[in-house]
Structures are given as structure tokens and as C-alpha cells.
Amino acid sequence: MVDVAVIGVGQTRYGTFPEKDMKELFVEAFTEALADVEKGIDPKGIQEAFIGTLETGGNQLGNVAALMTEQAHVPYIPASRVENACCSSGFAFRDAFMAIKTGMYDIVMAGGVEKMNDLPRERNRYWLGVSGDVEWERLAGTNFPGIYAMIALRHMYQYGTTKEQITGVAVKNHRNAVKNPKAQLRFEITLERAMNSPVLAYPLTLFDACPTTDGAAVAILCRGERVEDFTDTPIYVAGSGAATDYLALHDRKEITHLKAATIAAQNAYEQAGLEPQDIDVAEVHDCFTIAEILAYESLGFAKEGEGGRLVTEGLTEIGGRIPVNPSGGLKAKGHPIGATGVGQVYEIVHQLRGDVKERERRVKNAEIGLTHNVGGSGGTAVVHILKR
Amino acid sequence: MVDVAVIGVGQTRYGTFPEKDMKELFVEAFTEALADVEKGIDPKGIQEAFIGTLETGGNQLGNVAALMTEQAHVPYIPASRVENACCSSGFAFRDAFMAIKTGMYDIVMAGGVEKMNDLPRERNRYWLGVSGDVEWERLAGTNFPGIYAMIALRHMYQYGTTKEQITGVAVKNHRNAVKNPKAQLRFEITLERAMNSPVLAYPLTLFDACPTTDGAAVAILCRGERVEDFTDTPIYVAGSGAATDYLALHDRKEITHLKAATIAAQNAYEQAGLEPQDIDVAEVHDCFTIAEILAYESLGFAKEGEGGRLVTEGLTEIGGRIPVNPSGGLKAKGHPIGATGVGQVYEIVHQLRGDVKERERRVKNAEIGLTHNVGGSGGTAVVHILKR
Numbered sequence: 156m157v158d159v160a161v162i163g164v165g166q167t168r169y170g171t172f173p174e175k176d177m178k179e180l181f182v183e184a185f186t187e188a189l190a191d192v193e194k195g196i197d198p199k200g201i202q203e204a205f206i207g208t209l210e211t212g213g214n215q216l217g218n219v220a221a222l223m224t225e226q227a228h229v230p231y232i233p234a235s236r237v238e239n240a241c242c243s244s245g246f247a248f249r250d251a252f253m254a255i256k257t258g259m260y261d262i263v264m265a266g267g268v269e270k271m272n273d274l275p276r277e278r279n280r281y282w283l284g285v286s287g288d289v290e291w292e293r294l295a296g297t298n299f300p301g302i303y304a305m306i307a308l309r310h311m312y313q314y315g316t317t318k319e320q321i322t323g324v325a326v327k328n329h330r331n332a333v334k335n336p337k338a339q340l341r342f343e344i345t346l347e348r349a350m351n352s353p354v355l356a357y358p359l360t361l362f363d364a365c366p367t368t369d370g371a372a373v374a375i376l377c378r379g380e381r382v383e384d385f386t387d388t389p390i391y392v393a394g395s396g397a398a399t400d401y402l403a404l405h406d407r408k409e410i411t412h413l414k415a416a417t418i419a420a421q422n423a424y425e426q427a428g429l430e431p432q433d434i435d436v437a438e439v440h441d442c443f444t445i446a447e448i449l450a451y452e453s454l455g456f457a458k459e460g461e462g463g464r465l466v467t468e469g470l471t472e473i474g475g476r477i478p479v480n481p482s483g484g485l486k487a488k489g490h491p492i493g494a495t496g497v498g499q500v501y502e503i504v505h506q507l508r509g510d511v512k513e514r515e516r517r518v519k520n521a522e523i524g525l526t527h528n529v530g531g532s533g534g535t536a537v538v539h540i541l542k543r
Numbered sequence: 544m545v546d547v548a549v550i551g552v553g554q555t556r557y558g559t560f561p562e563k564d565m566k567e568l569f570v571e572a573f574t575e576a577l578a579d580v581e582k583g584i585d586p587k588g589i590q591e592a593f594i595g596t597l598e599t600g601g602n603q604l605g606n607v608a609a610l611m612t613e614q615a616h617v618p619y620i621p622a623s624r625v626e627n628a629c630c631s632s633g634f635a636f637r638d639a640f641m642a643i644k645t646g647m648y649d650i651v652m653a654g655g656v657e658k659m660n661d662l663p664r665e666r667n668r669y670w671l672g673v674s675g676d677v678e679w680e681r682l683a684g685t686n687f688p689g690i691y692a693m694i695a696l697r698h699m700y701q702y703g704t705t706k707e708q709i710t711g712v713a714v715k716n717h718r719n720a721v722k723n724p725k726a727q728l729r730f731e732i733t734l735e736r737a738m739n740s741p742v743l744a745y746p747l748t749l750f751d752a753c754p755t756t757d758g759a760a761v762a763i764l765c766r767g768e769r770v771e772d773f774t775d776t777p778i779y780v781a782g783s784g785a786a787t788d789y790l791a792l793h794d795r796k797e798i799t800h801l802k803a804a805t806i807a808a809q810n811a812y813e814q815a816g817l818e819p820q821d822i823d824v825a826e827v828h829d830c831f832t833i834a835e836i837l838a839y840e841s842l843g844f845a846k847e848g849e850g851g852r853l854v855t856e857g858l859t860e861i862g863g864r865i866p867v868n869p870s871g872g873l874k875a876k877g878h879p880i881g882a883t884g885v886g887q888v889y890e891i892v893h894q895l896r897g898d899v900k901e902r903e904r905r906v907k908n909a910e911i912g913l914t915h916n917v918g919g920s921g922g923t924a925v926v927h928i929l930k931r
Contacts, residue, residue: 156646190712199575203785209605215630217597217672217673217674217675217677218627218628218673218674218675218790218918218919218922218923219626219921220627220787220923221627221787221788221790221919221922221923222790222922224787225787225789225794227549229788230787230788230789231787231788231802231803231806231927232786232787233634233637233786233787233807234627234787234923235625235626235634235638235923236625236626236786237622237623237624237626238607238624238625239606239608239609239622239623239624240605240606246621246623249621250641251636253638253641253642253645253647254641256644256645256646256647257641257644257645258544258644259641259644259814284604284605285605285606286605287605287606289605305560397591397621398620398621399608399609399612399613399618399619399620399621399622400609400619401613401618401620402606402609402613404611415609415619416607418619424766426647431913432883451826454719455627485847488704530606530609531605531606531609534606534609535606535608535611535622535623537608537621
């Protein structure tokens with residue numbers, strides 16, 4: 156079997172950038188990824204590209220993968236746009252991994268980009284809404300806060316999870332984001348303030364939701380046999396798992412966990428020959444705070460129904476047993492839809508190399524990391540395990 | 544290296560189906576593909592899906608890959624939407640091929656689907672327009688007929704290609720489509736009628752353009768070692784080549800050929816260890832008639848500038864030296880954007896098996912076939928070589 160490693164990563168700051176278009180954001184991340192390759196790399200050596208984006212409509216640009224590679228001055232290579240809602244670039248990363256696994260290519264890039272803040276709010280809501288079930292949920296008036304609120308309520312009812320635990324995720328992730336110069340929401344919040352923020356859909360309040368974000372991320376992957384040409388600190392992709400689920404909640408047997416994410420995690424662990432307790436650090440898909448608690452359970456960091464306890468006990472803080480979202484997560488680092496999956500890889504690669512610039516944000520001696528990227532309300536999911 | 548074969552294909556009729564939605568079209572093609580697997584197949588054995596669609600906007604559906612697999616009753620498997628404009632499912636087929644090449648999966652499906660005819664014409668024009676260059680071409684008022692007309696004019700000027708040769712492609716492809724019950728435009732046209740049809744953008748007249756089409760196609764791919772479980776007539780994927788190009792014509796050094804398609808073809812031939820003269824039958828991307836002439840040249844069926852002669856000499860007719868678009872092509876079989884690439888595979892698989900139902904449409908003793916699928920005005924392209 157061919158080994159696959161990440162040899163370079165780049166990511167823009169996440170935020171609101173009215174002065175930058177989609178192409179500029181992509182090139183910024185790509186340029187950083189090239190510079191991040193320790194021994195240097197000729198961009199002409201990149202043989203294929205997979206680029207995740209929801210293309211949130213306002214850009215009016217199509218054939219986006221070719222457009223991005225053109226703008227990045229790597230024309231002519233095969234490039235595809237991958238769209239799986241909020242886990243578009245998680246799947247793009249998986250495609251890049253598989254392209255090298257074929258033995259046909261040595262160097263492949265995975266990217267993600269989203270420009271959300273040039274759309275009026277109403278339009279953004281429309282575009283995001285289509286990533287869940289449209290016919291039975293969105294057209295009936297439901298939106299993502301409403302869907303995740305139903306999941307949260309059921310979790311509270313069934314397992315005794317508390318609003319304090321759910322919103323505690325936001326407090327932790329904001330605290331981490333303060334130390335991350337690339338994060339969008341760099342301010343601490345108290346549990347009290349978050350609990351008392353305006354209700355979006357009970358039990359979710361304002362600070363339970365991620366922001367609307369512009370951003371891009373790029374990872375350069377390399378066949379194992381060639382990594383020494385590029386870096387002495389390759390980060391290997393040990394496992395890639397992905398799955399789908401019924402889009403509408405009413406079609407699922409249970410709504411207290413996201414089955415697609417659970418299957419994806421199982422497949423990734425199996426491929427890597429690893430267990431949940433082997434993971435030293437994880438970036439998970441906390442589009443809403445409750446989603447991080449679901450992630451704990453999907454990933455086996457906690458038993459079904461017990462995810463809330465990890466928050467109460469501080470186990471997922473930096474310095475805790477299994478630090479989750481040291482970057483600030485989608486919640487506070489930001490969630491540029493199509494870029495999020497590769498953005499998670501960016502964070503984990505730096506954590507595993509031990510070269511996160513901000514010392515207080517480093518997870519010490521991390522050797523094995525995980526990314527968990529979910530599309531819509533769990534219709535799609537992809538999990539990767541990375542290894543030093 | 545792992546061998547990869549197509550073991551089953553399905554395709555809806557192409558046309559205008561106001562009574563069917565995107566999901567029904569996809570399931571119809573999927574159901575036929577399952578039934579087409581000679582020794583039968585349990586759909587639960589399908590391990591991953593790649594589905595191409597431009598999602599022409601009117602559907603208001605997102606996370607489409609998960610939605611299609613859900614509807615097809617193959618839930619939970621990894622599924623991704625691939626979008627590369629008009630070659631979306633050509634790239635989805637390539638992804639499925641690569642997924643098996645990794646050695647990680649035995650059975651993977653590639654699909655494509657498009658529902659274009661429930662959009663008002665104006666909206667369709669908008670959605671299609673974004674697949675070319677938006678900033679410099681579309682927003683300046685250019686559309687695809689205009690872009691291909693510029694290419695055609697230059698080809699005429701530079702090489703002496705005639706309007707009769709260009710429009711002759713339409714006459715041939717309509718003639719083939721008459722014999723194809725799954726084609727959209729099943730009527731013959733005379734060269735005189737086509738030449739005198741209304742001008743779209745000189746030199747292209749109405750019959751030089753493909754129609755607006757609803758349709759879907761699915762192919763089931765299998766690891767070589769397991770094909771005997773499913774069929775005695777596997778069709779192997781001998782080569783897969785893909786490439787991109789600058790989106791806007793003014794950025795390209797030459798506009799008389801589509802460089803992405805030429806590179807893709809070279810890569811596919813190289814991988815297959817084959818030459819243009821080895822190809823017995825081809826389905827090529829004739830969104831406009833001039834595009835088929837460009838395809839002849841990209842694929843090495845004719846020298847640069849000499850593609851028009853193949854039409855004059857009838858070499859690409861069924862029964863000619865190298866029959867092209869025996870299905871009727873995009874021009875007359877129809878062009879349901881996202882479905883076109885896998886729809887081409889559907890035709891070639893039947894031609895190579897020798898089981899095309901309509902005897903007069905069969906290319907006799909075809910052993911090696913080729914598909915050529917282009918995105919936008921050549922921003923992306925993908926070529927596959929299939930072998931009996």
C-alpha cells in the first residue's frame with residue numbers, strides 16, 4: 156500500500172474580508188502552503204487538485220476548480236470541485252489522499268474556499284439551507300439552528316445533557332480562539348453571557364452558533380516514498396473514513412447522534428488500526444455547540460449520551476485528556492463552509508509537528524490527531540486520522 | 544496495479560420530463576445499471592459513490608450526493624458531488640476509477656444527473672453561463688454560442704474549415720439519434736435546412752447547438768479481480784486522463800483547439816499504452832458542432848486543422864473509419880450537463896459489448912472505445928479509454 160503524507164499546509168485568516176474575492180483567498184492559502192513545505196517545492200510538481208466549495212452563490216463563478224488552479228498559476232493540471240455541503244473540503248482531502256493511494260500520482264493538493272460575506276444575509280440563509288433536507292425541512296420553514304436545536308433538546312431529554320454543558324463548548328472554543336491569530340471571533344465569553352444571549356431556537360442561543368466566514372485552506376499531499384525530498388516532518392494520513400445519512404431528521408432512527416459521522420469514524424479508526432484513546436488532539440465540526448458534544452460521542456471520546464460530561468470536567472480543554480478544537484473550532488475560529496475541512500487539517504498538522512506559533516495553544520507531545528467534518532445536519536461526514 | 548472494469552450501466556431517456564424530478568431520474572438510471580449487471584448484484588455491495596451534477600439551481604437541493612444515494616436505497620455509503628461544469632460526471636467516473644485503483648474498494652459507482660427543463664430559459668442561461676469565464680466573458684455579454692462561434696470562426700480562417708463541415712456534424716449526429724430510442728432529438732435534418740436555420744452567433748446556426756436536457760446516467764465499476772462474480776463481459780478502464788485550461792479564451796495561446804482536452808487525451812493514451820488509431824468508437828463532447836471537430840483533433844483522429852475533412856469524407860459515420868457519437872452525441876442524444884460524461888460511458892460500454900439493441904446503430908467488432916467530456920468552453924476536460 157502507498158503511504159500518503161501532508162507536506163505543506165496554508166490557511167488564510169478567517170473573517171469578513173470585503174476587499175478580497177474568492178480567488179485571492181484561495182491563492183493566499185495556496186501560497187502559504189507552498190512556503191510551508193520545509194525543503195521547498197516547485198508548484199509545477201503538483202499533479203492534481205481537489206477543491207471543496209459550496210460556492211455560496213454570490214460569486215457567480217462556475218468551473219471553480221479550474222479557476223482556482225489558474226489563479227494559483229498551476230494551470231493545466233486535472234482539478235475538480237467537490238461539493239458536499241459543509242464537509243466539501245474534508246471530502247476533497249479524502250479525494251487527494253485516494254489519488255495518491257492509486258500509485259498514479261506523487262503530489263496532489265486539496266483545497267477549500269468560501270466567500271460568504273458578500274451575500275446579503277437572506278441569500279446566505281437560502282444557500283446554507285439547501286445543504287440540509289430541502290423538501291421536508293427547509294421548505295417547511297426549518298433552518299439549521301432549528302434542526303440542531305431539535306437534536307439538542309432530544310439529547311437533553313434522553314441523556315440529561317444540560318444547557319450549561321452545551322454552551323460550555325462555546326466558552327472553551329472562544330477561549331482557544333483568542334490565542335489563534337487566524338480565528339474570526341477572538342474574544343472570550345463567560346458562560347453567563349452566552350447562556351443569556353438571544354435565543355436562536357431553544358435551547359440554542361446566539362453564542363451556540365458559528366459565525367459567517369470568508370476563508371480558504373490548502374494542503375499538499377505527497378506519496379510516502381517521496382516525502383524526504385520535501386520535509387523531515389511529514390504528517391501521515393493514517394485513516395480516511397466517510398459516510399452519508401438520510402438528510403431529513405425524520406428519516407433517521409435516532410437523532411441523538413449523527414450516524415454518518417459515527418460510521419466515518421469507525422472506518423477511519425479501522426483503517427488506521429487505532430482506537431479513540433490513541434487520539435491526542437482533534438478538530439471537530441462544531442457548527443453549533445451541540446454538534447461538538449455529538450462529535451465526542453461519534454468519535455468514541457465519550458459513550459453515547461455522556462459527551463456533556465467532557466465539557467463539565469474540562470477534559471477537552473487544551474491541557475485536558477483529549478483537547479478538542481484548540482484552533483477555536485468552527486464556533487470561534489470560523490466556518491467558511493467549503494474551506495473548513497482542510498482548515499481542520501491545517502490545525503492538526505501544526506499541532507502534530509509541534510510548531511503552532513502560539514505556545515499557549517499547543518497541545519504538548521501530540522502524535523496522533525483527528526479531523527471530523529460534517530455536511531449539513533449530518534447528511535455527509537468525513538473523518539481523517541493524521542499521524543506524526 | 545489494480546484493474547478496474549465497468550460491470551453495469553444505466554441511463555434514462557434524455558429529453559424534457561416535467562413529471563420527473565432529479566431524484567427519480569437518478570434512481571431510474573441506477574435501477575437500470577443494477578439490472579444491467581449480468582449475474583446480478585446486491586446494491587449493498589456498492590461501497591462509494593461519486594455523482595456529477597451542475598445542479599442547475601432550480602432544484603434548490605443541496606448535499607445532492609447523499610440525497611441521490613438515499614433515494615436509491617444505498618444509504619450510509621460515502622458519496623460526493625463532483626462539479627466540473629459540463630464534464631462533472633466524466634470527473635465522477637474518474638474518481639470512481641481512482642477509488643478502486645487505491646485497492647481500498649471493490650465496487651464503486653459513478654453517476655450523473657441534471658434536471659434543466661424546470662427552469663425558465665433565462666435562469667438556465669444564467670446557470671450555464673457561469674461554467675465559462677464569468678468576469679471577462681459572461682459579464683461582458685458573451686455566452687457559449689458566442690464563445691464557440693469565435694473558436695469556429697478562427698478555425699475557418701486559419702485552416703479553411705467550412706460551415707458545411709461544421710454543420711455536417713449535426714446532420715450525422717441527428718441521423719444517429721433517430722436510431723437511438725434514448726435520444727432527445729430523434730429526427731433527421733438535411734444540411735440545407737441546418738445551414739439555413741436561424742443564426743445563434745455566426746457561423747453557428749440553431750442546429751449547431753445541443754438541446755436543453757433532463758437525464759441521468761450511472762455506471763458501476765468493479766475491481767478487476769472480482770469482475771467474474773458479476774459479468775462475463777467486463778469493460779475495462781484502460782486509461783483516464785484529465786486536465787484544465789484557462790477559462791477565458793483571451794488567456795489561451797491558441798483558440799483553435801481545446802488544450803485541456805488534448806492533454807487529457809495524451810494522458811489517457813499513455814496510461815492505456817494505445818494510439819489514436821487503436822480507437823474503434825468514440826463518444827465526444829459536441830455541445831456545439833465545432834466542438835466535435837476540435838475533438839477529432841484533440842484525440843488525434845485528425846491532424847490539427849484537418850478535423851473538418853473527416854466530416855466531408857464521412858469517416859466518423861457509423862461504418863466509417865472511426866465512428867464518433869453513434870448515440871447521437873450531445874447534439875442530438877441530448878446534453879443533461881452533469882449526466883453527460885457517464886452517459887457517454889453508457890454508450891461505449893454497450894458498443895464494446897456489442898449489445899446495442901438497435902442493430903443499425905452498432906459499430907461492428909469494436910474492441911476499444913473512448914469518451915471525451917469537456918467542461919465549459921474547455922476549462923476542464925476528461926478522457927477515458929475503455930477496452931473489451
